[in-house]
Amino acid sequence: MAFEGAGKVALITGGSNGIGAAVARRLAEQGAHLVLADVDRERGGALAKELDAAFVRCDVREPDDSKAAVATAVERFGGLDLAFLNAGVASGFTLGDDFDVERYRRAMAVNLDGVVYGVHAALPALRARGGGDIIATASMAGLTPIPLDPVYGANKTAVVGLVRSLGPAYAAENIRVNALCPSFAHTDIIDHIRDHLVSTNFPILEVSAVVDAFLGILNAEGTGEAWFVVPGRPSEPFKFRGVPGPR
Numbered sequence: 001m002a003f004e005g006a007g008k009v010a011l012i013t014g015g016s017n018g019i020g021a022a023v024a025r026r027l028a029e030q031g032a033h034l035v036l037a038d039v040d041r042e043r044g045g046a047l048a049k050e051l052d053a054a055f056v057r058c059d060v061r062e063p064d065d066s067k068a069a070v071a072t073a074v075e076r077f078g079g080l081d082l083a084f085l086n087a088g089v090a091s092g093f094t095l096g097d098d099f100d101v102e103r104y105r106r107a108m109a110v111n112l113d114g115v116v117y118g119v120h121a122a123l124p125a126l127r128a129r130g131g132g133d134i135i136a137t138a139s140m141a142g143l144t145p146i147p148l149d150p151v152y153g154a155n156k157t158a159v160v161g162l163v164r165s166l167g168p169a170y171a172a173e174n175i176r177v178n179a180l181c182p183s184f185a186h187t188d189i190i191d192h193i194r195d196h197l198v199s200t201n202f203p204i205l206e207v208s209a210v211v212d213a214f215l216g217i218l219n220a221e222g223t224g225e226a227w228f229v230v231p232g233r234p235s236e237p238f239k240f241r242g243v244p245g246p247r
Contacts, residue, residue: 003218005030014087016044018187033077037069060114066121080125085118091151111155131174138179167224182229203231
C-alpha cells in the first residue's frame, strides 16, 4: 500500500539540511505535518518557516532533547506517525596517530546513541497512534568495510544491527523499524573527502535518489530491513546471509 503523507506527523532529526531537509520537503509536498529537530537553529528555523513546520533545537546526544522533540510533535500536531532518525556526523579519523577521544565519543554519540534515544522517545507516541514507522539513516558503511573512516563504519554497522533486532521486536505493535543505507551523497557530511571522491571518479548519489529510497521503505511492508542506496541500482533491502547454526 502506498504511503499517504497527508495529515501524517513526522519527526526528522538532522532535519535542517542534507537528506533530512530533502525528505522534509518531499513529505511537506504530500501534506505531512513536520517537526524538524537539529542543532542548527538558523537553517532549521528558516526551513520550518518555509514548510510551515515546527522547529526544535535538538542535540541527539541528549536523551531529553529527543523526548522534547517528540513532545513537540504531540503537542502541536496531536501525535506522531513517523520518526526519521537521520542526524549524523562523519568521524574523519583512524585509530592511529590521528585518533582523538573526544571526536570518537561525539561520533558514536550522534550516530548511534542518537538513534537509540530517538527510538526510545518515539515508541510511546507511535503506540498511541496504533503503530507507525521508524527509519534510521545508517549507511553503506554499515554494510561493507570503510577503511577511510573505521569509526563511522563501526557506528553505522551498529545502527544496522540495532534496526534488524528492533524490527521483529515491535512488529506485533504495528511499528516498523528500518534502516536507510545510502552510499556517499551530495551533502555536507562528505566535504572532508569530496575532493578524493571526485579525483577517483567515485560516483556520488544525488540526494533525490536517497529520498526516493526513503519513500520506497515507507511504501513497502517489511521491517528490520536495511535498504541500500547506490548509484545505478534500484534500492531494495540488503539480503543478509544466514549465520551457521549450532550442531
